[in-house]
Amino acid sequence: MGPDVVAPEGTRWIDLGDKLARLADLARTLDLDTVVLREPANLAWLLGARVNVPQTLDTACLDVVVHLDGGHAPAALTVVTNAIEAPRLRDTELAGLGEACDLSWAVVPWWEPRDGQLPTGPRVRCDRALPDSAAVGADLAALRRRLTTHQQHLLTDVCRDAASAATAAALTMTPGTTGYAAAGELARQLLERQLDPIVLLVGGTDHLDAHRHPLPLAEPVGPRALLVACGRRHGLVASVSRIVSFAPLNDEQRDAYARLLQVEQVFLDGSRVGARLGDVAAAGCAAYGEQGFDPDEWHRHHQGGLSGFAPREFPAHASSDVVLGDGAVVAWNPSGAGWKVEDTTLVLPDGPRPLVADGRWPSVQVGGRQRPDVLVP
Known part of the structure; x- marks a missing residue:
């Protein structure tokens, strides 16, 4: 599916029945009649749609009431919104x-x-606090953390297009390109592919080691630059980081980046169905010392975690007890010594499948996988 066609006609709601069936199972388990969805991630999971107006808010422009009748009848939906948004949403x-x-x-x-339009009562649950209603946020998070087959295909396309956008933006850059200009080009490339840019970071040479979240600056990037983006379509998010160097890497630089890819390999190898998220994070963090980095390097930046309908649901750490299921999405982002690598990975029964790839970007094989190399134009 290319940038000119977001979804083939007739497939948009193809997996709605699957998602409503999951909610019906939840209703039977918890003896519910109604579930109210207000969290943007849950709404995006159910609807595969843009549920926001400002990108910066954690509230949606609609709520959805899912009528489940104890899970014993076909589910029905009520969309609750205001008179501004209703015509556009329809x-x-x-x-x-x-x-x-x-x-x-x-x-x-x-x-x-x-x-006032939202139901309450003992047989109603909501993913945000409602008077006289119990919370159901953790149960809904568990549902959305297993992508349907259709969502897996959509995420694959989203990641491919995000990778293509990053390549296209990087190929326009020179050492004199400012951070703002690079971010503007990256945003343009994402938007041309019908991806909403929800994170845009650009780091120049002077900031790569010091700042792990480099917001764009007005100064030139210099000899080396980092591009970071999160692009969203159908509610699904692709996270991508790419490094471009305007001079060939010396042996020390090449070695540092290669060792960082070895750290990433540990995160990826551990991302398997049935794995405890905290165990994956702990093994990846331990790999820094094993690969010759400061053993505390991971203290300087979170290492990523569960993704899918948000860039990260929360930063994974050794105490994270979530178990990865079939169809889970993770995005790891190890970094150190001025280098960073990041991908969005689908967790499947046959192993982890990194999705952010573009044939125009140079790659290197690590652990049996093609991983992004440093681009030297």
Whole structure:
């Protein structure tokens, strides 16, 4: 699926039944009649749509009430939104939803809160606090952490296009390109591929080792630059980091980057169905010392974690008890000595599958996988 076609006609709601069936199973387990979705990640999982207006807010422009009747009848949906967003949602993000399920709308004036339209009671649960209703956030997080087959295909396309955008942006750069100009080009390339840029970082030579989250600056990047982006489409997020050097790497630089890829290999090797997330993180962090970095290098930046419908749900650490399931998504980002590597990886029964790849970017084989090398234009 290329940048000109986001989703083939007729496939948009193809896995809605699968997701509603998961919610019905949850209703039977918890003896529920209704689940209310308010968290953007949960709404994006269910709808595969843009549920925000400002990218910077952690609140959505709609809520969805899922009527489950104890899980013993076909689920029905009520979209709760305001009069500003309702026409746009009907025409664009949720077009055709009413043909895929029993759908109703509750629309309030823009000056009124939506809370009054949301059900409460002992047989209602919500992923955010509602009066007289129990929370169900952890249960819903577990559901969305297993991508449907359709979502796996969509994420593969999102990651491929994010990789292509990063390559295209890097190939326009020179040592005199400012951080803002590089970020602008990266954003343009993402948007041309119908990816919303939700994270844009650019680090120049003087900041690569000191700053792990380098916001763009007005100064030139210099001899080496780091591009970082998170692009979102269908609610699914691809995370990508790429390094471009405007001079060949010397032996010391080449060795440092190779050792960092060995650290990444430990994270990737551990990302298997049934693995405890904290064990994967602990092994990856221990690999820094094993590969000749400062053993505490991992203290200077989080190493990544669960992804899918957010760049990271939370930074993984040794105490993270989540168990990776079939269809989980992780994004690891080891860094050290001015180098960084990052990918978005699908966890499958036959092993981890890194997805962010573009044939135009140079690669090197590490642990039986093709991993991104440093681009020297």
